[in-house]
Amino acid sequence: MASLDQLSASTIARGVAAGDFSATEVARASLDAVAARDPKVQAFLEVSADLALTAAASVDAARARGEALPPLAGVPVAFKDNMQLVGTHTTCASRMLEGYESPFTATCVRRVLDAGAVPVGKTNMDEFAFGSSTESSAFHPTANPWDTSRVPGGSSGGSAAAVASGQVALALGSDTGGSIRQPASFCGVVGLKPSYGVVSRYGVVAFGSSLDQVGPFGRRVEDVALAMDALTCAGRDPYDATSQDCEPDFRAHLDDPVEGLTVGVVPELMATPGLTDEVRAGIALARAALESQGARVVEVELPSIASAIAAYYVIAPCEAFSNLARFDGVRYGRQQDGCSSLARQTALSRARGFGQEAKRRQLLGAYLLSSGTYDKYYYPAQQVRTLITRDYARAFARCDAILMPASPRTAFRFGEVSDPTQMYAADAFTISSNIAGNGSVSVPLGLGADSGMPVSAQLQGPAFGDCRLLAFARALERGVDCGLGLGKGAPVAPAFAGKGGDL
């Protein structure tokens, strides 16, 4: 009898297909693990046991009929709570949407479920994805499974923690400025932000529409590739005008060698203030791992990246202000009772429905978009966007992937970072690829020598080069030992490994 958390997503799907265990057994094991582990981790806002068991039963029924099973058959998956799934609530961890029932299912969720995955529940996040620690959730914080006195990162902290604590094999998150890669790094799991347009945003509550991108978390690169194939194999989504066709063969190219390919490193980035020694050491380790497999390392420049945070904190709040304008309490969400005018009802519903950070970002956006201010900030920010995109184009003319930290440091303690601008600096390495729209992945390297917490490297690829980017991530995984042995992927956080979820 092994714990479910020892199995990768691909092993589970193979085992279900082979009849080693049923999807229902897997679903029950996952729900057991949630029951045993989540009281401490608090990764979930809602556990969808009925949906999970129904989905598992239909996988088992398909197998009983002799049908070929889809690639994620029986794999337990968690979804960030900004993704609509009929039968669950979608709250974005906000009082504003408390109790809001999903009226339709997001394309990304639909596709993962169509691939046979079993929906275990909806995960915690920073309110409306505004944050880097999941502390701004209106409902409760989520603990980092590697040290429950520390944050899991954010905004997709619940998804990262659910995977890191072995409650599910896969989870989806969304990344507007680092919200997949930074929590993946804090929790020691793989997290991919695909190129903008690769995964549909339809049904994912928008934060910054030109920056948001959905991507998977897993403990192995292969699992992330499997999820990407499920997300993209049906082609572009006609319901998302910004979605594009890409080659859906992540799994097939996973083990493409990196020999002869070029990895770029950016020396100025390694001098970023606040970058810790253990992270710097991790990047050196990652570089060596790639070089040992025949990749060549060159130095490249991304001169405009220094302005990325400034540009981001203009563009993202503007889009957030606009996207969140619809939460007025008129037709859904929190509605203030007893108001005598529409204006008062809207004002009070919003004042009481949104938390601090959500208000801060919307006020910032409302200010930045107002006439007179708009020209001073929005245009320069868009110009910076163009410059950063050009920087990347120049850099990727000389290399196939860029290696850099995912976060300047490992996970911090609850309440340790209270100044918002300091919190914003946590995204120093991740924001630029949201600005430029190219894909990036966070790959665990093991535990830092000083903090004892997970350290990750980030690999960035050219736009729509996500297949090769994952091959680089896999090569990095092959070259490092995160505790399970070389190339075995990341372990479940020890405090939770094996707790409940026997299969």
Add this chain to the structure above:
Amino acid sequence: MGEPKLRPLADVLRDWEAVIGLEVHTELTSLRTKMFCNCRLSHDDAPNTNVCPVCLGLPGALPVPNREAIRAIVMAGLACGCQIQRRSMFYRKHYFYPDMAKNFQTTQGPVAFCMHGRLDLEVSGEGAAERPARADADARGEALARSADGSYVVPVRILRIHMEEDAAKMVHAGGEEGRIDGATESFLDYNRCGTPLIELVTEPDLRTPEEARLFMEKLRRTFRTLGISDCSLESGSMRCDGNVSLRRRGSRELGTKTEVKNLNSFKSLHDALAFEIRRQASLLEGGDPVRQETRHWEPSRRRTIAMRGKETADDYRLFPDPDLAPFDLSDEFVESVRSLMPELPDAKRDRLQRQYGLKLHDAAQLADDPDVSARFEEAVALATEGEKRSASGSAGASARGVAATVANVFVNLLPAFGAVTSAQAAGVSLLLVRDELTFAQARELLAALDGTDRDPEVAVDRLGLRQVSDVEALDPVVNEVLTRCTEQVAQYRDGNVKVIGYLVGQCMRASSGSGNPKLFRKMLAERLDS
């Protein structure tokens, strides 16, 4: 307190020049689906039945532009002589109001799909007299050429035509005048929310309420011919706001303008602008300023009232919609639209005149409505064919004569009979051409044919309507009239030959409208001149 006495429009316009610009919203009613989602377009379905996450603005929903709507606006732009922009963007315009579920409207920014066009407006008849003769200069100060009958042409510049989405319909109950303030209940119908809307903005090139009215009529004709909208002012699928300011004759400086809303008929548009011009003149002449504001036309009380001032100018926080990439239109796309453009009313009017030798009035009337002109041309072809067949050998009527008769039937008779086919109209026209039917009989015959598939040739006999052109049969009628109308006979013989018309009328009446009036005239003249 009584309203101040306003001077008549004609007086005001002698001293003041009215500067008028229009903003015209047109719903693209002929499309199947909404602007950014697949919901069906409808006007009369039960409330909130054609809705989806996108047009309800639910969290996570995303817009996908309707390609057919883009095609339609490019058509409108080409018809209005606009430059079609190869790259334009959708913008978000923010305001908190429940008729737009997202609290922003998706519209266009500084660059619209269609920019800088021109429509030439012919102003003739009584309407032309509204512009005082001394004010014959267009917006650029060039002299307007007037024809002998006083008609003239104004070039009206189109600033832009942009694409946007319509808002939901709101009904407020329990409050005053259906307003939200004080209402006990507000009802929302999102069926209309997301309907593709094009907004055309003119430069302030119009100078009289009549010009504004004619411009709207021309725009309506044009859009209807393009088949992009039913352009109903009553149902609101075409809506117009008028901007108007006054300046002293001879001044080049623009005055403070007001915007007039609720102009839901051509008459309202004309009358509201006329009122507003008179009201502004009264203020200015009394030394009071015109306040820049939006005003509401009250048709029942024939006045405009202030809705809201501009001092609380809204900040719409316009910025490019990040859910919609910049829209690139290829030359091939624009050319493919151009190649599918139907013949526009002005071109059709000119061609009908040229091809069939029609009078200007008839040609213009027929060209107004694409369905009518198509049926007219079908009927002319059938009647010409019929005339050739029956008149083989003999001279027969000229092709132009046949066409003129068909036009006469279409312009003066058919509007009263909606369900007469082209073939039936051709048959009736032929009977008229051959003098086998009087005009009065033609009306009676058409009434009998309307909505049936009966053949006019058969029906005319069954109804006993054929015109009598037999001299022997008409002779007693002529005798009777000449005997009775001794006074008119005497007048004629005294040289007042025009009185013969009266006598023909008497013969027509005596024959119950069945006698051939031309023959009566000939017989009467022979008898009177002998």
